[in-house]
Amino acid sequence: MTGTAVVPKKRMSPRKRAALVRYVQYALLVLLVVVLALIADWGEIRRAFLDLDIAGAQFPDVIVIALKNTIIYTACGFAFGLALGLVLALMRLSSVGPYRWISTGIIELFRGLPALVVFLVLGLGLSLAFGTQLSNLTTVTLALGLVGGAYMAETIRAGIQAVPKGQYEAARTLGMTHSRAMITIVLPQAFRVILPPLTNELILLTKDSSLVYILGLSLDEYELTAFGRENMNANANLTPMVTIALCYLLITVPLSIVVRRLEAKSGKAR
Amino acid sequence: MTVTADRGAAAIDVQQLHKYFGDNEVLKGIDFHIGRGEVVCVIGPSGSGKSTLLRCVNLLEQPTSGTILVEGDEITDPDADVDALRARIGMVFQQFNLFPHMTVLRNLTVAQEKVLKRGRAEATQVARANLEKVGLSDKADAYPAHLSGGQQQRVAIARALSMNPDMMLFDEPTSALDPELVGDVLAVMKDLASEGMTMMVVTHEMGFAREVADKVVFMDGGVIVEEGLPADVLGNPQHERTQAFLSRVL
Numbered sequence A: 001m002t003g004t005a006v007v008p009k010k011r012m013s014p015r016k017r018a019a020l021v022r023y024v025q026y027a028l029l030v031l032l033v034v035v036l037a038l039i040a041d042w043g044e045i046r047r048a049f050l051d052l053d054i055a056g057a058q059f060p061d062v063i064v065i066a067l068k069n070t071i072i073y074t075a076c077g078f079a080f081g082l083a084l085g086l087v088l089a090l091m092r093l094s095s096v097g098p099y100r101w102i103s104t105g106i107i108e109l110f111r112g113l114p115a116l117v118v119f120l121v122l123g124l125g126l127s128l129a130f131g132t133q134l135s136n137l138t139t140v141t142l143a144l145g146l147v148g149g150a151y152m153a154e155t156i157r158a159g160i161q162a163v164p165k166g167q168y169e170a171a172r173t174l175g176m177t178h179s180r181a182m183i184t185i186v187l188p189q190a191f192r193v194i195l196p197p198l199t200n201e202l203i204l205l206t207k208d209s210s211l212v213y214i215l216g217l218s219l220d221e222y223e224l225t226a227f228g229r230e231n232m233n234a235n236a237n238l239t240p241m242v243t244i245a246l247c248y249l250l251i252t253v254p255l256s257i258v259v260r261r262l263e264a265k266s267g268k269a270r
Numbered sequence B: 001m002t003v004t005a006d007r008g009a010a011a012i013d014v015q016q017l018h019k020y021f022g023d024n025e026v027l028k029g030i031d032f033h034i035g036r037g038e039v040v041c042v043i044g045p046s047g048s049g050k051s052t053l054l055r056c057v058n059l060l061e062q063p064t065s066g067t068i069l070v071e072g073d074e075i076t077d078p079d080a081d082v083d084a085l086r087a088r089i090g091m092v093f094q095q096f097n098l099f100p101h102m103t104v105l106r107n108l109t110v111a112q113e114k115v116l117k118r119g120r121a122e123a124t125q126v127a128r129a130n131l132e133k134v135g136l137s138d139k140a141d142a143y144p145a146h147l148s149g150g151q152q153q154r155v156a157i158a159r160a161l162s163m164n165p166d167m168m169l170f171d172e173p174t175s176a177l178d179p180e181l182v183g184d185v186l187a188v189m190k191d192l193a194s195e196g197m198t199m200m201v202v203t204h205e206m207g208f209a210r211e212v213a214d215k216v217v218f219m220d221g222g223v224i225v226e227e228g229l230p231a232d233v234l235g236n237p238q239h240e241r242t243q244a245f246l247s248r249v250l
Ligand SMILES: Nc1ncnc2c1ncn2[C@@H]1O[C@H](COP(=O)(O)OP(=O)(O)OP(=O)(O)O)[C@@H](O)[C@H]1O
Pocket: B021, B026, B044, B045, B046, B047, B048, B049, B050, B051, B052, B053
């Protein structure tokens, strides 16, 4: 086109066009819902997913056994993972070369492996290799702890590095030893920063705790997923899965809310 | 000075101090001396090594070579108890470095309790006395974030004093402050000086140096170019580099 050509006037202002795009999106959404509602067999769905008799029969075991075990497995794994993550983070920041290499190796190894593989290796491999039978609780604690700890180590390291160097120096200047300065001054500040990502990790571990099924569980060791599967198979019905899904959400949604609160708070503090 | 002022009596005695950062020689053979109760101001252009010298005195930086004696103790000796030494030397930073997760009072008591093993009651008493001294008794329960820069720096001074140090190091204590807040901090430092505290002050406040210092040291390029009475160094500098620096800052 030559320079003399008149630029054609746009037919629609950018704002109007954005509004139109939005309406189209809403319309598509409504259409989708209507189509789904029309083609779905609601009676069948209710029978398969929302059978109240089957749901009722799951209580109280789904709470006092399954939910309880999920919480115990997650809590043990998280506690071990947090301790391990802290140690690995401090090792990564150490001035001693071998400490750094070892912790980097462990972190990369367990971040790189699927959690399922870690469960398998710990659950079956350890007993084969050493001839000792670890309890399922020990295995799940170790497995979740190793997987979670590897992630948390990097988070904690970043948190420690986010504390200004002057804080550590001021503490040392007052005569505190390295460990005293870390424990009293640096780590409390680091943990404030990393509380949201650590809580996210807790949510992930809650879900990963379902992998414990691979170890073969006795009835009183069932956690939510194993319990749900068992009941689903026994009843040839999906209602138990809906129940346990709600139980998972009972744990994870409050945690998500906590994370969002914490993030909002630390966002304000800055 | 009296006859008893032998080397052992010096508060700080730095001999042939060299400091490298990698290949960069930042301190090039510093000899430096502060008597007990003296106030010494260190001045000089940016990058001349003032902070590094100050930080070597309490081993926040490890000297590459040379000897540093504090109250006659050789702190550069590899066997020296660095933590005990640091507890005897107060340090005040440009950026205050108060602990943000603790109240003002806790900032002042935490090291007393953890390092000096004082009881809570005694530590609190010492802390309150020092807050009073810097004029901030009413801020004991505040968090640092709620204080002005000048107030934070006075808390930092009170925190250092709460350890009952033999001497105080200041690294540009007023450089991060709004001009109208500088006076309060300098007033506290003047009080300290008049009480006989040994002080090493890196500063750009020439008025303070002239009024309070017993000695002014001018550093440039990692060496001490000129030192002497404030009236001489600031009023009648002998070296070209000192003259050039002072003509820029005065
Ligand atoms: N940790 C460090 N690593 C590497 N180089 C450093 C470090 N600290 C200081 N230096 C260098 O040493 C030199 C002297 O720095 P120093 O902070 O002692 O100067 P200064 O006189 O205090 O300057 P200013 O007035 O800007 O504070 C500078 O060139 C600086 O870049």
